[in-house]
Amino acid sequence: MSHKKLVYLLAVGIMFFISSILFSVLAVDSVKNMSAFVSAPQDCLWFVGDCNKSNSLSLPDIICLVDHVFQGGPRPVPICLGDCNNTNTITLPDIIILVGHVFRGQPKPPKDLDGECCK
Numbered sequence: 001m002s003h004k005k006l007v008y009l010l011a012v013g014i015m016f017f018i019s020s021i022l023f024s025v026l027a028v029d030s031v032k033n034m035s036a037f038v039s040a041p042q043d044c045l046w047f048v049g050d051c052n053k054s055n056s057l058s059l060p061d062i063i064c065l066v067d068h069v070f071q072g073g074p075r076p077v078p079i080c081l082g083d084c085n086n087t088n089t090i091t092l093p094d095i096i097i098l099v100g101h102v103f104r105g106q107p108k109p110p111k112d113l114d115g116e117c118c119k
């Protein structure tokens with residue numbers, strides 16, 4: 001094997017070695033970023049139905065929902081603050097569920113586990 005061929009093969013080998021290290025570093029980094037994105041703890045701030053963000057469910061929350069549904073008042077943000085049946089809309093059944101909990105001792109509206117209302 002000639003000296004030129006040997007130098008050429010050595011250079012190709014070194015380049016391959018360096019590129020494989022760079023690739024693995026980048027791949028590990030992107031996997032770390034992806035897993036951080038997937039498993040990032042989300043903000044769990046509110047109770048479903050806590051329309052006035054008081055950290056409790058009571059009459060003012062019902063009034064807040066009634067105002068939105070029947071009077072055109074502002075929609076609670078995030079929507080899970082008023083979406084007591086997890087339909088992604090706020091309508092009369094949501095109010096009925098909240099009234100049932102506040103005045104009749106029925107269970108709390110179910111948590112919105114993939115949203116901000118997971119308390």
Ligand SMILES: [Ca+2]
Binds near residue numbers: 052054055057060061
């Ligand atoms: Ca409240």
Ligand SMILES: [Ca+2]
Binds near residue numbers: 082094
């Ligand atoms: Ca709803």
